[in-house]
Amino acid sequence: MPPALPLPRLRTVAVAAGAALLAKRALRRRIRKSPLWPLPALEEPISGRTQRRSTTGRRLLLTERTSPAEGVVQLRLEGPDLPAWEPGAHLDLVLPSGLVRQYSLCGDPADTGAYTVAARLVEGGRGGSREVHGALHEGMEVEVRGPRNRFPLTDAPAHLLIAGGIGITPVLPMVRRLAAEGADWHLLYGGWSRATMPFLEEIEKLGADGGRVTVVPRDEAGHPDLAAALADTAEGTAVHCCGPRPLMDAVAAALPPGRTLHLERFSAAGTDPADAEPFEVELRRSGLTVPVAADQSVLAAVRAELPHVPYSCEQGFCGTCQQRVLAGEVEHRDELLTDAERAQAMLICVSRCRGGGRLVLDL
Ligand code: FES
Numbered sequence: 001m002p003p004a005l006p007l008p009r010l011r012t013v014a015v016a017a018g019a020a021l022l023a024k025r026a027l028r029r030r031i032r033k034s035p036l037w038p039l040p041a042l043e044e045p046i047s048g049r050t051q052r053r054s055t056t057g058r059r060l061l062l063t064e065r066t067s068p069a070e071g072v073v074q075l076r077l078e079g080p081d082l083p084a085w086e087p088g089a090h091l092d093l094v095l096p097s098g099l100v101r102q103y104s105l106c107g108d109p110a111d112t113g114a115y116t117v118a119a120r121l122v123e124g125g126r127g128g129s130r131e132v133h134g135a136l137h138e139g140m141e142v143e144v145r146g147p148r149n150r151f152p153l154t155d156a157p158a159h160l161l162i163a164g165g166i167g168i169t170p171v172l173p174m175v176r177r178l179a180a181e182g183a184d185w186h187l188l189y190g191g192w193s194r195a196t197m198p199f200l201e202e203i204e205k206l207g208a209d210g211g212r213v214t215v216v217p218r219d220e221a222g223h224p225d226l227a228a229a230l231a232d233t234a235e236g237t238a239v240h241c242c243g244p245r246p247l248m249d250a251v252a253a254a255l256p257p258g259r260t261l262h263l264e265r266f267s268a269a270g271t272d273p274a275d276a277e278p279f280e281v282e283l284r285r286s287g288l289t290v291p292v293a294a295d296q297s298v299l300a301a302v303r304a305e306l307p308h309v310p311y312s313c314e315q316g317f318c319g320t321c322q323q324r325v326l327a328g329e330v331e332h333r334d335e336l337l338t339d340a341e342r343a344q345a346m347l348i349c350v351s352r353c354r355g356g357g358r359l360v361l362d363l
Contacts (some may be wrong), residue, residue: 162241
C-alpha cells in the first residue's frame with residue numbers, strides 16, 4: 001500500500017485538480033461561444049458559414065411605428081453608434097420567428113441614432129411582411145444586420161428615378177440627396193392609388209421646384225409611360241429603378257442606348273419557375289437522390305428529405321442555405337456569392353442545375 005500523502009500536500013493536489021477542472025470548463029465555454037463554433041472541417045469552410053460568422057447582428061429598440069400609406073408600416077429602430085449608410089442601402093430584419101427579410105432604409109443618413117424602414121403588407125406572401133405588421137410593436141427589441149448597399153446612387157450628369165409602390169423606399173433618400181445637391185433629376189412614381197403610395201407629400205414637395213416629380217396612381221392615370229420617360233432622358237443619364245419585377249423588366253426593355261440602368265431587386269432574379277427545368281440532386285453523404293420539379297427550389301426538394309437543412313430568406317440574399325457542390329453545373333441565380341465561392345458552392349434556395357442535368361451536393 002503506497003504511503004499516505006501528508007495533509008498539506010493532499011490539499012495542494014486537490015486545489016490544483018479543481019483549478020484544472022474549472023479551467024477546462026471555462027475553455028469549453030469559450031470555445032462554444034466562439035464565432036468559429038462549430039469548427040469547420042479540415043477542408044475550406046464554405047461561405048454559408050463564413051457569411052453567418054461575419055454578419056454581426058445588433059439589437060435596436062423599436063421606438064416608433066407609423067403608417068405612411070394604406071397597408072404600409074414604417075418602423076424607427078434606435079440604437080447607439082449605428083454604422084453609416086448611403087441612399088439605396090438596405091437592412092436585414094431578423095423577425096421573432098427567425099425569418100430574415102430585407103428592407104430599404106428610407107430615413108435620413110445623417111440620423112446616426114436610428115434606422116427607418118417601411119414594409120407593405122403582402123397578402124399571400126411568404127410571411128415576412130405579415131410578421132412585420134403583426135408582431136413588431138413599439139418598445140420591442142429587433143435584431144438587425146447590415147446595412148448593405150447593392151443599389152448605390154451613381155455619379156451621373158442626370159438621373160431618372162423610377163419607383164413602383166413600396167419600391168419608393170430606397171429611392172426616397174436618393175431624391176432627398178439629389179434635391180439637396182441641386183442635381184438634374186426626375187422621379188417617376190407609380191402605385192395603385194394615392195392612398196397606398198407612401199411619402200407622396202414629401203416627394204411632391206421635393207419636386208415642386210421644376211416639376212421634377214411625376215406621380216402616376218393607376219386608378220387615376222393607368223400605367224406610367226415608361227418609354228416616354230426614358231426617351232426624354234439625355235445620353236449619360238443614370239436610371240435607378242425599384243419596384244415589382246414586371247416594372248423593372250419593362251424599364252430594362254425600353255432603356256435607350258447610352259443610359260446606365262441600376263435595379264434594386266427584393267426577389268432574386270430567376271426565382272420565377274417560368275424559366276426553370278426539372279433536374280435531380282444527389283445528396284452524397286446521405287445516400288439519397290431527390291427530384292427537383294420545375295416549380296420547386298432545390299431547398300424545398302432537399303428539405304422534404306432532410307428537414308434540418310438550414311435556410312432563412314429563401315431569396316438568395318442571406319447565405320444561410322449555402323451548400324458545397326461536389327459535381328454538376330450550377331446555374332447561379334443569386335447576387336451574393338463571389339466567383340470563388342461559386343466555384344465550390346451554391347445557394348440552394350434560388351440556384352438550379354444548368355440544362356436540367358444532375359447536381360451532387362455534400363449533404
Ligand atoms: S435562404 Fe437565404 S440565401 Fe438561401
